[in-house]
Amino acid sequence: MLKSYKFMDGMKAAIPVSLGYISIGAAFGIVAIAQGYSLWQVACLSILLYAGSGQFIMIAMMAVHAPISIITLTIFLVNFRMFLQSLTATQIFPHQSLKSGIAMGTLMTDESFGLMVLEHATGTPITTAWMQGVNVMSYLTWIVSTLFGAAVGNLIPSPEKFGIDYALVAMFIGLLVLTLDSMVKTEPLRIVLTVLVSSAVIYGVAGIVTSSYVAVLIATIIGALIGAVMSTPKQTRRAGTI
Template sequence: MFMLNQTSWKQAFTAVLPLCLSYLPVGLACGMLLQKVGFTLFLTGLLSLLVFSGGAQFLIVSLLAVHASFSSIILMVFFLELRYALLGSSLSYFFKQENRGFLAIFSQSMNDENYAVNYLHFSTDVSWTHRKALMVNWLSLLAWTGSTLLGTLFGSVIAIDTELVHFALTAMFIFMFMMQLKNRLLLMIGLLSGLLAVLFVLLLKNTFGLILATVLASLIGYFVERNFTEAGKKLPAAKEEVPHE
């Protein structure tokens, strides 16, 4: 069902190789931090295969480090990973003829980076097939899992301050936010979400406040954007362009 000839394998491997190499330092760091919060090699491998998301795994480490409840961790990861529904829908055009079994296997191994690789190739290369796309997913998944396993293995012999995870996670999400910053509404909602998160965590004395802040800020952003759309207005850009003289 998923057989590829030698040429197709080479094309898929060439497309995903830079991505696999980029996973090495991040995966090693993630694996080391997972080891510091009690993960074994088996648990690290299982988590990497089932939750193929660096952001989610760093988030899990951060929440475990502050002894968050299991339900809070599940909900936070759920909201973080909701973006994959949007990513998957943009790829659905290229998978209209595939059965649900293939779609389930492909979706389970999709993340932000291999999505970008596959979307680019589907959009620019008429010879790019679903099987090549699946190989890109699987090869990147194996590279990430192998990197986190090595990190967990090294973490048992290398001393790392677990406080570093908070800095790494904060830096990563600031970067993700800035990359998506397209208009002032996103900027305002991002700031509002941060303020609400601080307020709710202080009031509830629990990380569940982060979930409430995320949901509330998202709903506010949705209704504001819908009102702008219905009114036929354009959302102001995050940075006004200076007209050339």
């Protein structure tokens, strides 16, 4: 009988994600401090909002004095995908308690969602405790990283000169490349090509109505989801024959 993965296994599985969060979180802290935010304000954003792209968007829109209502709506729309991701989690963990479901949905991110889908598709015996471990590890790393970046941010008064404000997009590009590399080894060529073409088309369309930063995020997320959906039936059939 296979051993079920528990909380600590989830924390260990989240280490690669956490390593990525260190640079992105530090970048956010540096950019926020450069925009005049204090250390405690950075802490509140990371603890209460906990949305990488949403946090970058918020400080960027605040810098140009955008209305609070517009900022709120923008962040809501950008993060609306989390509702869909949480619904997917309910299908993978259908018997969890309401308290567990709220905790899982609250701390879920694109990266932890991607890790959950990939592990589930490959038949790894993950549990709700494992997923909570992934989320908690990612959450704590993000908070610590943003605070570290904020603490040293005064040493870099103009982070945009070094491309630090592009760190979030760079992380998503890296995730897409790693996902495609994994798919090439395990999936049919048609699925890989579908993901590539879909991502390119989505990027082109999104780039017409939004900035290149947001377009890359949208294309990466949707492209990864398309790949997960196309590969799931095969994995399900395989699991059913065991």
